[in-house]
Amino acid sequence: MQESTADLIRAQLRRRRVAAGLSQEEFGKLVHYSASMVSAVETGSRPYDRPFLARTDEALGSGGLLVALLRIAEREGQPASVLPWLDIQRMARQLRVFEPTLIPGLLQSEGYARAVIRCDDLLSDEEVEQRVAARLDRQAILTQPDPPQLIAVIDEAILHRHAESFRAIMIHQAKHLIAGAERPNVSVHVIPLSAGLHIGLFGPFSLARGVDGGWVATMETQLTATPVDGETELATLLARWETVRNEALSRQQSIELLEEVVKSWS
Incomplete structure (x- = not known):
């Protein structure tokens, strides 16, 4: 994945979580991740996948934005x-x-x-x-x-x-x-x-x-x-x-x- 797309996905994840007033622990419960794993995903030290991004879009009401960004990365030439x-x-x-x-x-x-x-x-x-x-x-x-x-x-x-x-x-x-x-x-x-x-x-x-x-x-x-x-x-x-x-x-x-x-x- 190109760096700009990966960073954008993580930045959008964190921005929308904070805007929703959710701590990492509260958000983690919604998407079945621990608070430490949410933190690791946001900093890039642990991976995310399509199911995680789909659950995030649903939990944060982002209208499929994160999954759409993943599709952009795929169109840039990388297999999903x-x-x-x-x-x-x-x-x-x-x-x-x-x-x-x-x-x-x-x-x-x-x-x-x-x-x-x-x-x-x-x-x-x-x-x-x-x-x-x-x-x-x-x-x-x-x-x-x-x-x-x-x-x-x-x-x-x-x-x-x-x-x-x-x-x-x-x-x-x-x-x-x-x-x-x-x-x-x-x-x-x-x-x-x-x-x-x-x-x-x-x-x-x-x-x-x-x-x-x-x-x-x-x-x-x-x-x-x-x-x-x-x-x-x-x-x-x-x-x-x-x-x-x-x-x-x-x-x-x-x-x-x-x-x-x-x-x-x-």
Whole structure:
């Protein structure tokens, strides 16, 4: 989600709550949130979703304004399912990403991003380009002043999934990963094929630590990327992160492997 839209939704939420004379606790009871969660949503350290915004519109009598703002964000090129996570990602101080099948979005080159998004044959050419542009725009969080720390773990199998027609794209993507890994706030670690089976093969997941020190996670499927902040679920994913990180090569070893991949394709 673009920053201005996310900030506008939260600002409207707080402004209308205050105008209605409701404390965060009183408002929370109306929308089935605790006062602390309402506060976290308003400050951006916890996500909101469409059902929450719909309940808010109803509770505050805002005539569907917040849901309408969410639709605007969707028209800007982002799938509705990922909007809450993108807002969390933008506010995070540390991001931990594990991907067994694709290069993480924050580290994708333009060509790779376009090829991946084009796999959805339900999208028009215009929608593909909108999503490519939005994905590249999101990467700006890594180069902004005081950027978050990104630690990405990927499976080596990703680097060998290519047809002959895809070779040039993958060479450029590998070089793009190397360049990204050389930034002081970015670490890329590769789990080598020699590691065999590991827990990460159950699927991708991401973790974000906010300014308050709390963690939020997401697990992506074909249809959704729903944020997770339950204590048990977070504990499980944090433990799984330690497992996949321990299976991976060091930062320097991973860069050397990427360089070998580029050489083998060139």
